[in-house]
Amino acid sequence: MGKSAASKLLFHSSDWNFKTLSHAYDAIETIALDELGLDVYPNQLEIISSEQMLDAYSSVGMPLMYQHWSFGKRFVFEEHSYRKGHHGLAYELVINSNPCITYLMEENTMAMQTLVTAHAAFGHNHFFKNNYLFRQWTDASAILSYMEFAKKYITKCEERHGTSAVEAVLDSAHALMDQGVFRYRRPPRLSSKKEQERARERLEYEEQTYSDLWRTLPRATGRPDPAEAERDALERKKVLNLPEENLLYFLEKNSLILEPWQRELLRIVRVIAQYFYPQRQTKVMNEGCATFVHYTIINRLFDQGKVSEGAMLEMLHSHSSVVFQPHFDDPRFSGLNPYALGFSLMQEIERICNHPTSEDRDWFPQIAGSGQWRETLLDAWANHRDESFILQYLSPHLIRKFRLFLLTDQSDEKYCEVASIHNERGYEAIRKALAKSYDVGANQQDIQVVDVDLLGDRQLRLQHTIKNGVLLEESNRDATLRHIRHLWGYDVSLAGVDAETGAVRYECSTAQLSS
Incomplete structure (x- = not known):
């Protein structure tokens, strides 16, 4: 390579520094915005160690994540697998936020830093900002401040009510995360810092004025009239907006035993579940977009003489590994x-x-x-x-x-x-x-709250709509019902109804389960 050609290179070795990263970023940005027409959030690149990457893995990739024992358990598992060489670590991690945060591994070579910057800081970033699911269902500008609020709030709850009490609620809430999202109607936007402060003040007021007296209403006596019972049931479902697909939302709003701070914990968990729901629906598109963007950009950089053949081979080797499809x-x-x-x-x-x-x-x-x-x-x-x-x-x-x-x-x-x-x-x-x-x-199990008699036996009645004959695995089903009962406070029943015939395939209740 001649002297003039070498002078055009963005980097000359595998070593990197922040000046080199900045030059590479500027070259990538020019191609991404001017040639590909991408529209991205402002970027924030952060360099982290392998241990910090493992920690990010264990806390579902969110900065400012609250503490929970399950994250520590996952950290130990991931660290053990990584140290034993059973699997490697991602070269980067990107957060759907505004600004868009991209974590780069400090162990990466400069060639890999170039590739993953194009992949995450522009490919994923553009997809997060422009895809309709993320625009409708997530709020990138508020998620970081909300996570800061959530972490501080949970820490405060642990100080006031004890770690065990907080973890018990979070354990049950985490078990219901898949059933804690709105699939067909848009959830409310995340609140601003001022609104979060008002919510905190409201919760503190409710805790001070909370009363158990309303729970002691006497149960109805005598045999109810069937017509009247049916009218009551219809009115009850109307008031409670049943059926309800979001179990965490229903429990947060209607549980008979939860205190205000416990309801807020459920809200925090379901907000996080909702935040990740669009990502579950766009895995192929999101990764395909980011991979296509980085592949196009690194080829353009090579055509412009800004990366050497050796660096290009290293990036293509990584790219080929990422898109490798094993045979059946x-x-x-x-x-x-x-x-x-x-x-x-x-x-x-x-x-x-x-x-x-x-x-x-x-x-x-x-x-x-x-x-x-x-x-x-x-x-x-x-x-x-x-x-x-x-x-x-x-x-x-x-x-x-x-x-x-x-x-x-x-x-x-x-x-x-x-x-x-x-x-x-x-x-x-x-x-x-x-x-x-x-x-x-279509592939998620359809389980909804269909009825509850708040003045009767207070049993929460759920219905599982069985599609293609696929039943729930019994041990997981029973364990999840126990978690729901823990948050509801009374027995919970579940009926499996065939989607095509309407026939009841099974019925179970926490009253039947051994403690």
């Missing part, structure tokens, strides 16, 4: 790699826009040959989740590349049936089935 008979196979599928989908859109085949023109007439791959990707990143994105853009060419086909089976048959192969009808069925497998709402 490989011991490492655990399903479709979201990085591999997402990145391939993004590349496929670019190919169809620039170099379409006749098949592409039949399947994607609106974008084939348009040359507008940037505009198409920006629109897709903003307006889709995994399910709809796959349903819209998975091409026959990509189905063949991944060798996908569709199997169906019946519980009373010994063999599976190859239901769809690589033909016109098969491509449609395969794409539809794969998209459905990424529908979090």
Whole structure:
């Protein structure tokens, strides 16, 4: 490499310093904003050690996370696996906040710092800011201040009520996190610091004026009239807004035993659960977006002569490892790699826009040959989740590349049936089935609060809508019911109802469970 070419390089060795990081960041930013048209939050890059990365793993990747024994347990597990060489650590961790916080490992080489800055600080950052799920369901500008409030509040509760009492509530709340999100209606926005201060003052007032007297209302005596009982039930469900899918929200608002500070703990846990819910629906898209962005940027840097061949080979080696898709008979196979599928989908859109085949023109007439791959990707990143994105853009060419086909089976048959192969009808069925497998709402167990008689036996009645004959695992089901009873204060029953026939498949109650 000549002297003039070498002088253009952003870095000359694997060592890095903050000046080198700054120069690389500026070069990445120019390509990301001017050539790819990305729109990002302000970036905040932080350098952390491997132990700090392990700590971030254990606390679900959130800064200012409150303390809980489960985080320590996970830290020990992750540290043991890392030290034994069973798995490595992520090169970076990115927070959906404004400013967008990206943690970079101090052990990374400069080449890796370049790659992960492009991946996280621009790829993930753009997706967080622009995707409709994150825009509607999370508040990036308020999450950090809310986590600060949550950590201080829980610490204060531990000082006032004891660590054991706080952990008991958090244990039960954590067990219900998957059932603690709003899936179909938007939750309220996170409160500002001023509103949080008012909420804190309100809670303190409620704690001072809290009374148990209302719980001692006498139960109804005598045999109720059936018509009257039905009217009461309808009125009760209307007042309580039943059925309710968000169990943590219902318990927070209606539990008969929780004190104000305990209700606030439930709210904190469900706010965190809601914050992560869009990420569960966009894993393929989010990682595909970030991987496509870093791959495009590092290639442009190489074309501009700003990274050497050696650095480029190091970055491509890491990239290839990330998007590696093991075959079904490989011991490492655990399903479709979201990085591999997402990145391939993004590349496929670019190919169809620039170099379409006749098949592409039949399947994607609106974008084939348009040359507008940037505009198409920006629109897709903003307006889709995994399910709809796959349903819209998975091409026959990509189905063949991944060798996908569709199997169906019946519980009373010994063999599976190859239901769809690589033909016109098969491509449609395969794409539809794969998209459905990424529908979090459809694959999540549907358990809702359907009734509770606050003046009668006070038993909380839940209903599990059984889809495709999939039942709950009994030990986990019973353990979760105990957690619900702990927060509710009275017995909890659960009925499993078949979604197609309406037949009751099973019934269970905490009254039947051994203590």
